[in-house]
C-alpha cells in the first residue's frame with residue numbers, strides 16, 4: 001500500500017497544474033497516469049495554442065507539456081506512471097493496476113480526478129474496417145510515433161479537433177480528400193478552418209459517411225447529404241477514394257471513477273454530457289474528491305490548467321497547507337481568468353453551462369473548509 | 371470576404387494599396403492574444419477581454435513582420451502593392467516541409483487553395499525564435515493582389 005496526502009489521477013494539463021500548486025504549498029502529492037509519460041493530450045499537440053499569453057498561448061502544446069513536467073520534477077512530485085486507476089473506495093482508496101500485471105492500493109486523504117476525455121465513435125456499414133480510426137489515434141500516430149496512417153484521408157467532423165488534425169495530416173505529408181460536417185455549419189475556429197481550406201481541402205457541410213468499402217482495408221467511402229433533421233437524402237450519395245477515415249465527432253468526459261465513487265451528476269450537453277457536480281473550489285459531492293479539466297466538461301488546455309490549479313489550491317487548503325482566506329483570494333483570481341477564457345461567441349455557451357454547474361454545486365455541496 | 375472587410379484589423383482600400391502593411395484575418399471572438407504582445411510598436415490591440423477581436427492601428431504598423439509567426443491561427447500576413455510596376459509582395463507563415471527555396475517558382479493560391487498564378491520566392495526566414503513557423507516572401511502579378519494569400523504545399 002502506498003500512502004499519500006493527495007492522489008491525482010491523470011497527468012494531463014489539469015492534473016499536472018493541480019500537482020504543482022499543491023506540492024508548492026507543501027502537500028505530499030502522488031500523480032498517477034496510465035501512460036508511460038505524463039502530459040495527457042499535450043504531447044500530441046504540435047500546433048501553437050490559443051489562449052492568453054498568461055496561459056502560454058502561441059506556444060506549441062508539446063512545449064507547454066515539457067514546461068509543466070520540468071516544474072513538477074523540480075518540485076519533486078512523486079509520479080506513478082503506467083498506473084491505471086481501476087477502482088475507488090470510500091472516497092479514499094484507489095485501486096491501481098501497474099504495468100497491467102501488478103495491483104497496488106493507494107490510500108489518500110484527498111483525491112483529484114483529472115482523467116480528461118475519450119473520443120466518440122460513430123457507426124456506419126464498414127466502420128470496423130482497418131483504416132478507420134479516431135482523429136486522436138491518427139494524431140498520436142503522426143505526432144508521437146511518426147507514422148502516416150494513410151495517404152488519402154477523409155475527416156469526419158469539422159470542429160477544432162477535426163480541422164487541427166487535418167492540418168497536421170497535411171503537415172505530415174498526407175492528402176486530406178475532404179472534411180465532412182453533419183451540421184449545416186462548420187464547427188471549428190475560423191482561423192484553423194482557413195489554414196486547411198487554403199491548402200485546397202474541400203469542406204462539405206450537411207454531409208456524413210453512408211458506408212465504407214474495402215476488402216482488408218478501407219479503399220473508398222460513400223458520402224451522403226443530410227437534411228435539416230440529419231436524415232440522409234437518397235440520391236445525393238457519391239463515392240470518394242480514401243485509405244483512411246478519421247472520426248472527429250466529439251469527446252465525452254471520462255467520468256467512470258466519479259460514478260464509482262458515488263459522486264452526484266448533472267447533465268449539461270454543451271459541455272459533453274453527464275458531469276460530476278462540483279462547486280467553485282472544484283469539490284464534488286464527495287468531500288474528499290475534487291475534479292478538474294475535461295472531466296468537468298470538454299474545454300481547452302488553458303481552462304484545464306486553471307481548473308487544475310483551483311483543485312490543487314483547495315485540496316491543499318483542506319490539508320491545512322493554505323489558509324482558507326488565501327485559498328479564497330487565489331481562487332477568485334483564477335475564476336476571473338476562467339471567466340475571461342469563457343467569453344466571446346465560442347466561450348459563452350460553456351460559460352453559461354459552467355454557471356449552471358456552479359449554481360447547483362454551491363447549493364448541493366455544503367462542505368466547509370476545516 | 372465581406373466580413374473580412376468589416377473587421378477592425380482589415381485596412382481600407384486606400385491604405386491597402388499605399389505600401390507594405392500587415393493584415394490580420396481573424397474575425398471571430400476566440401480566446402487568443404499573442405499578436406498583441408508580438409508587436410513592439412503597439413499597432414495591435416486586443417485589450418482586457420481576451421476574446422476581443424484584434425484591432426490594427428495602420429499608422430503604427432511598420433510592416434516588420436514580427437507578428438506573423440506569433441499568431442497560432444496563421445492569420446497574419448504582409449502585403450505590398452507598391453513593390454514594383456507589375457509585381458506585388460506577400461510575406462506569409464508556412465509550416466510545411468520541405469520549405470521553398472529562394473528563386474523557386476511556386477503556385478500562388480487563394481483562400482480556398484485554388485491556384486491563381488505563379489509566384490517567385492524572394493525570401494525564406496525561419497530563425498529559432500519563430501518556433502518552426504517559417505515566413506516566406508513571394509512576388510506575384512499585381513492583378514491578383516487581394517486574392518492571393520499563400521502558396522500550394524510543396525511535396
Ligand SMILES: Cc1cc2nc3c(=O)[nH]c(=O)nc-3n(C[C@H](O)[C@H](O)[C@H](O)COP(=O)(O)OP(=O)(O)OC[C@H]3O[C@@H](n4cnc5c(N)ncnc54)[C@H](O)[C@@H]3O)c2cc1C
Nearest residue numbers: 010012013014034040041085115116293294300301302304
Ligand atoms: C486535436 C486537439 C487539439 C487541441 N487544441 C487545443 C488548443 O489549441 N488549445 C487548447 O487550449 N486546448 C486544445 N485542446 C484541448 C486540450 O488538449 C484538452 O482540453 C486538455 O488536454 C484537457 O486536459 P486534461 O488534463 O483535463 O485531460 P487530458 O490531457 O486528456 O489528460 C488526462 C490524463 O489522464 C489519464 N487517465 C485517464 N483515466 C485514467 C485512469 N483511470 N487511470 C490513470 N490515468 C488515467 C489519461 O491517460 C491522460 O493522460 C486540443 C485537443 C485536441 C484533441
Ligand code: SF4
Nearest residue numbers: 409431432434435437
Ligand atoms: S508587421 Fe510589425 S509593426 Fe506591423 S503589426 Fe506586425 S509586428 Fe506590428
Ligand code: SF4
Nearest residue numbers: 396402404405441443
Ligand atoms: S494571435 Fe492570431 S488568432 Fe490569435 S487573436 Fe491574434 S490574430 Fe487572432
